[in-house]
Amino acid sequence: MTDIQADLARPLALARSPATEREQNVFTVLPWLYLAPALILLMMWTYVPLVQAFQLSFYQWNMLPTAPQRYVGLTNYQRLLALPEMRAALWNTLFYILGLFPMSVVIPLFVAIWTQDLTGRARTVYRALIFVPMIVAPVVAAVLWRWLLNEDQGLVTLGLEQLGFGRIGFLTDPKYALATLTWITGWKLIGFSTLLFSAANAGINPSYIEAARIDGATRWGIIRDLRLPLLSPTILLLSMMTILFGAQWSFAYINVLTNGGPLKSTTNIFYLLWEYGFQTLSAGWSSAAGMIAFAGFAVIAAGCLWLMKRFAVYDN
């Protein structure tokens, strides 16, 4: 597919009329004029800052413009890696990501397969409803769930009490807070993932299923041997998104709802960066932690892309 498109694009770039030959010199500058706005902005706000953050990670600086930046070599990294706080944040990052998987991949996948023969009006209505959390702002989602889970009069708390359970400090008990934030992060994703899987599942060529059924394959056999392999590009894509961005998605909920507490139980690596940077004003530590996170996620991203190339089954 990609190759065909590349072939279509080539004549456009290669074929030259006499008029364009004369403008050859202009042509070497002209494309860069079109590229300039995007490239300048990306340099200014992404790549130069990335290099600066790398430099800052070797310095001690309290973020005041007048204060000196003192070179400390690898001290920031050594201190950070020895810090229990950092280790806890890395573990929590892992828990957020693992906790998101059922809601961003597993449940949507099975709901999509299970409900595939839904058609007509009902399907349209369900689609419209389960998509809504995706466009709700994270701060709004945080506030909504804070109200529903409120320890005194929240609807969920009252419901649990009716069922004979005690009150649960969803956001105030270190045992539950991380799970609660993971739930809110997943709430925004579950419907959207279901829609993505449904679309991919509906795109499977029905003649394959028909052929398998004629061969006597069971419903589960068809799912295992046909649907899951053919859905693997979507499964891997959503898994990669969850791994790479899951911890970033939960940032807003941590900041609005728990500030990383209680007892640091909800602090993940991105919240730690923010705390070091803008709460304790230690730019060097924040940058060093940022570099560790960036390097870690870059390695994981490369691994995921490799996995996708290696294992995804494409229906050609």
Added chain:
Amino acid sequence: MTIDVPDNQPPMPLSPNEGTTRRIAVHGIMILLSALSIFPIYWMIVTSLRPENEIFSTLPWPSNPSLENYVFVLTRIPMLQMLVNTTIVATATAALQVLTGLLTAYALVRWRMRLAGLVHGLIALSWLVPFQVTMIPNYVLASRLGLLDTLTGLVVPNAVAAFAILLLYHSMRSFPTEILEAARIDGAKSWRILWQIVTPNMGAPIASLAIIAFISAWNEYFWPLLLSRKPENSVVQIGLQMFMTQEGNLWGPLMAAAALASLPILVIYLILQRHVIESFMKSGIR
């Protein structure tokens, strides 16, 4: 990643017995998932309409609906100003992302440059750099440029987006080359070809991009959190968070503030529902 959305998957033939049980189970799951998705928003609106003395009521509708919570929010914080600010910021961000996206995609499609691979890589990889990693240098830069506590500062760093460029690049590549060739032979300059021939034919991808960019910019929280100082120079997300910190247990007004902060997005969704869903699905998760 593009996912086509066919509507007409033929339903699986089922034996009549299996059919009814299964149909009930299927609808059961979808009703559960729908309720889970929509109920918190419904409860927000119901709570926001309850007068103060009924705020803890568990009736599924407000028995004496009143707008007093909305009035309270509007008098307590500069909510209207914030809504105006957010509209300006989100509109400007969406417009600029479309503009920089069109220029960049056009350059990459039309010319074959020696460094095209590098440019492509720089654009695609920028999507992987977490904002929290570059936030300190970004903050320092914004304060040097005098952008702290301004709306311009909220827009400029988001004026270019990797996904915007890539989305437009992929749709532009399938643009019929004969038309461009004909225009070029007629002596049309690249600038005119872009605006008079390419752009008018890119309506659908531009609309998708504008919808996603507007909604994401409206919901953006982290950069305004760093940049804004005064409520009247800030956006609704920050306003909502400030209101929660100050009046966190006034549930009625808090829900009214949350409803105001999400109202424009919900209205857009009500009007353009199919379009919004498909735009998001075409462009993956972000």
